[in-house]
Amino acid sequence: DTAVSQTPKYLVTQMGNDKSIKCEQNLGHDTMYWYKQDSKKFLKIMFSYNNKELIINETVPNRFSPKSPDKAHLNLHINSLELGDSAVYFCASSQGLGATNEKLFFGSGTQLSVL
């Protein structure tokens, strides 16, 4: 039973389209995250939610809008997709607020290709 699952695994779309990526965790964790991994494998946090409340919002274009209907789900909607949005997007979760010794649990990623 997968701890952090995200769908779809692959997403190929045209520039200008709107798409969503879904994430669910069954670990009972309070905090969920979205990370973006670029083609050079650089991993950068985008958003973090704790109990459905946004706590981290990095300098991400407002075309990206996270939504957390409950603490087990964190979805990412992207409007007007651009070529530069092509990357692997990872969902992750942690028990608390990602404090100093907390472990992150990652999903297997969604590879987004914008044509």
Add this chain to the structure above:
Amino acid sequence: AQSVTQLGSHVSVSEGALVLLRCNYSSSVPPYLFWYVQYPNQGLQLLLKYTSAATLVKGINGFEAEFKKSETSFHLTKPSAHMSDAAEYFCAVSDRTSGTYKYIFGTGTRLKVLA
């Protein structure tokens, strides 16, 4: 802000040889450091973490890392490489800004194990 630097984006070792992956940190306070591994087409998994309890930290799959304050380093080692160790390895530090914790990841080191 805290940061980590991984020296060497690619490392190749022969099967059975010592694995050494380098990570240096920059922090004005005692850091909390982590090593994560990413196998192809998967999310990241925690290998080990340093939280000031002991300077030599043992992780999964025979990996260990030593925290050296004088060198601001947290290098990852394994005495004998296996083919299954081929993966991308990320060093990370837990950074607290404005009361919120977040992970800052290094740029990753791809480990190749030669038969």
